[in-house]
Amino acid sequence: MSAPASVTPVSCTLAGVLFFLGLGSSWYLAGSADFGPRQAFQVLAGLALGVVLQRSRFCFQCHLRDLLAPADGRRDSTGTVALLVALALGLLGTSIVLGAWIVDPSRGHLPPIAHIGPVGWHLLVGGATFGLGMALSGSCISAHLYRLGEGALVTLPALFGVVLGFGLGFASWNWFYVSGIVVAPVWWLPALTGGYGLAVLIQLGVLAALAWWLLGWRRAPEAAPSSDGRTAVLTAVFVRRWPAWVGGAAVAVIGTVTLLRGDALGVTAGIGALARQLSDVAGLLPVRLEGLDGFRGCRSATGEGLLSTNLFFVSALVLGSASAALTAGQFAWRVPPWREAVLALIGGILLGFGAMISLGCTIGVLFSGIAASAVSGWVFAVAMLVGLWLGLLLRYGRGQWKDPLRAPGIES
């Protein structure tokens, strides 16, 4: 079913070639007439995020599943706490940037770029659908992308499903918009509390309380094998899985710097724009998507054409992940059994639909939203957890959390 994974001179060379292909694309884009520094930077950020996600296995579904429905029956909150670390540091970094842009939040202007979306029941539908899709397809969209870089072919039906799901989302968007989104308030906590301080403190407090509570289920990490200094460091960086919280912290740093360079972190805008153009060609797109392009979030606006900035980011993410996986000896083509492929397709459709209706996914709405103190991020998070819980129950049944999917050679 799957080829064995190992580190060889060939895999290391290939890793280097892929990584430099990414750097070279960035250099090319920086000087090209059609693109520029924005796309060049997004390629670098995508490469970095790909490396971080692969090295730390930063995956919302896997982390939450270790807590909610562990395969070996022993709950572990380590990964979920890492998600909280990402949110807390992302919140601090993003607030520092937004504070420079919108000096006085009470004046009524929303910071641009930041993913602050409308708060309404559509988020409950979108979030829960997305959570269900995570459980069925095996991960959220960002994790599918980095797992594609590891050679997991199950991500292909999942990503195909995401495109289909986006199409369904576009087809039903106008109904959701007129039925609720149009009157949904766009709540930004610093505007509601009259400043950044209180908004940040309240959210940090919630995150800290959650972390404190969850630490009761934390399992001690495996000890690193003893070896001399240099080898130990090289192995820790390039081969062994990074501690989960390091992944969380790195995601927060990447989210903050991309925002500073004019794009909030998100992985669905490019796929969404692609799906929108495909739906248009297929004649499935409504003549007009009411109000859609006026919202902030992972916008699927087609103004940039097929080669959108976000598509460069996402492609670089896959490249970065592949390069990291090859270096670690964790790259292997893995062909899924047909049942898993079908589940991935169905899950993918739910992911795409949920991400379209919610204007983003676990990265774009949940991470970038909460980091920006958007109420929409929190509402999506709660709905997604409910959907994920239901999905895990559906998929694995209560009490017997076994995962036939877990890839060999990858401890996670």
Place this chain on the structure above:
Amino acid sequence: MRHIRSNASFLALLLAVAAAWLPGADDAGSKALVTADWLSKNLTNPTLRIIEVSVDPGVYEKGHIPGAVNVRWHSDLVDTVRRDIISKEGFEKLASQAGLTPETTVVLYGDNNNWFAAWGAWIFTVYGHQDVRLLDGGRKKWELDKLPLDTIAAAPKATTYQAKAANGALRARLSDVLAVVEGKDKAGLLDIRSPDEFNGKIFAPQGVQELAIRAGHIPGAKNVPWGKAVNQEDGTFKKPEDLKKIYADAGIDGSTPTVVYCRIGERSSHTWFVLTRLLGYPAKQYDGSWTEYGNAVGVPIDNPAGTVWGGK
């Protein structure tokens, strides 16, 4: 002695040149524009306030001219309920928050060749601000020159700004335009949209919604697309003598007032700025534009292409 005198006259010349570059001290020709080079050397000049008005208001945070204040055209400069420009009180609040005094030299700039920066300049002029200028070439020229950008929003110390009553002479209403069409008033009409819109072949340019149910133009209007006034490579305005010729070819020489209009009423400010500020011609901006005129009941239009909305 002679040596000293020539030195002194050289110094006087230098001073005169320097004075010409200082805001408020230059001649009428350059009182309308500042160059990117000059602005880059005057970023900390306390008599200046730089204001960005971009078609995409979110472009400001990705990097703006250091010290610039962001003004959002679709919410800050309009009455969002009535279809109108911002009220006098609203403008005073905006100007106070931007830290302006009536003596401040306001330098506006924006994306898309200063389209909406020019519209901002029109509104500042309507409310009687004295010294309003555009950065020649706007954001495009600044970026082409690789001049520095800042991502920190400026937070100027607020003032209490008192605006003058709106100057109605700078603004044309539907009734004013109809008076021209019916020959009761003598003025030129200038349509700055694309020739295809002007000739009624299309109802709106690519990428924007059709907002008027008739295509064509106001009878008697001349067509000079706004872009003819700028150098395409860097977005700067063409030289006044070239501009004079371009508009003279369309029969506009400043001898009679000109009413400029476009589709939704903002872009035509660009041409209004060229006519009034660069050439010194009398001109009014019809901000109702084709969206109002083309939808008005019972007014004559000219549609050379003969298109009918909804199909013939």
